[in-house]
Amino acid sequence: MSKLSEMSAVVIGASGGVGAALEAALIDEGSFAVVHGFARSRSGAQHLDLLSEGSIAAAAAHTANGPPPALVIVATGLLHTAEKGPEKAFRDLDLEWLAKVYAVNAIGPALVAKHFLPLTPRHGRVVFAALSARVGSISDNGLGGWHGYRASKAALNMLMRNCAIEEQRRNKRAIVVTLHPGTVDTALSRPFQGNVQPGRLFDTERAALQLLDVIEELKVSDSGKMFDFEGKEVAF
Template identity: 55%
Template sequence: MTEVGQQLDRAIVFGASGGIGSALVAELVARGVGTVFAAARTRPAALPKGAIWVRFDLDNERTIAAAAQATGSMPLDCAIVASGVLSLEGRAGPERSYKQVESEAMARVLHLNTIGPALIAKHFLPLLPRDRRAVFAALSARVGSISDNRIGGWHSYRASKAALNMLVRNYAIELSRTHKQAVCVALHPGTVDTALSQPFQANLPEGQLTAPAEAARNLLRVLDRLTPEDSGNMFDWAGERVEF
């Protein structure tokens, strides 16, 4: 199938200052996408030439609405949400036991990983074209799969990603009624060498850690192959479906 970058005229990546997000922006630009918006709270330090910074803040819905307006009047062919957190700054990390659950921390993780993408979808799904293929993708995680959960733990993170997966399924169903060619999916990028995964890299098996640029290429290759029949599901970096 033709590369997604050759099919697209306009794309936006949220979380463009993060490891995977910045790599996705760079790869879309390299693929020759006509207009690539890099959405982040502050201007990314390594913004590729040709990419356009758009400010947004998950703590302020008005900035998300303003970002939608800033992209102009033409439809967006692709929107990728690459923002999110695994552990909060200044805290010990994902909970290993229910005894470690704290309401404030859990609420914050759910806000950043679930409510934030939901608000992005609220303002950006209407910008997808109805007359051709369009993609909305959100980075999720295999640990957000309920059926794949064998060891427990990481309660807030798992719950936030499981909820995100449900939203993706909901939005896919709703989109299918008006956007017949739309693809709405969750993506599991694998373990990528970013600040998010850095505290958990020490015991990884050889070869399991992926560079951000490679992860971006993997994810876009997956999106290349997806059709509306795949909408509402989660796929890993190799293109394999992950059961919710």
């Protein structure tokens, strides 16, 4: 089995709050030979736009030139923009907005899995993790609202469950999961932090380290599930 020092790690969304902190933490740990950080706002070989499968394929091709990835993290998400917030009622549903939210939150990560998982080894521990959200749990939904975000994260959870089943046919030690990072002090959560309980708003560095701790403890039997920042399973 190859050592981590002979492998690479990949962070998609490395210009965002959590993604940048994950990239920095992985580099600081020094466990991997290479840490690749990709983002829409970056240029050249580090550019990756989830809305463009061509750019995802190009980023994967760049990664393929070096050590194979043993860890791929998709740290992206779309909840709102300056012009558009999460829907509070069905009368607020909008075709273009729903399509964009699904493209970023569900379809994009699935396409990352399509292009990056074939680069991972066929033997040994491999982890593919995509950031989801507790509000994407159907069984935990008692409030409604945020229709596009909830539904797209639920779709992400299902796509990653399907991916986990398929990937274990290729590599029996592959682990594919979604992760709930909690409420992190980023632009995504900032308009909605008013009701966060004391001690439950995390800075990006703490959130990244918590997620990496959860990833480190994952077992093969965890593949296809969602876990929160404390390593507790979140029911779909």
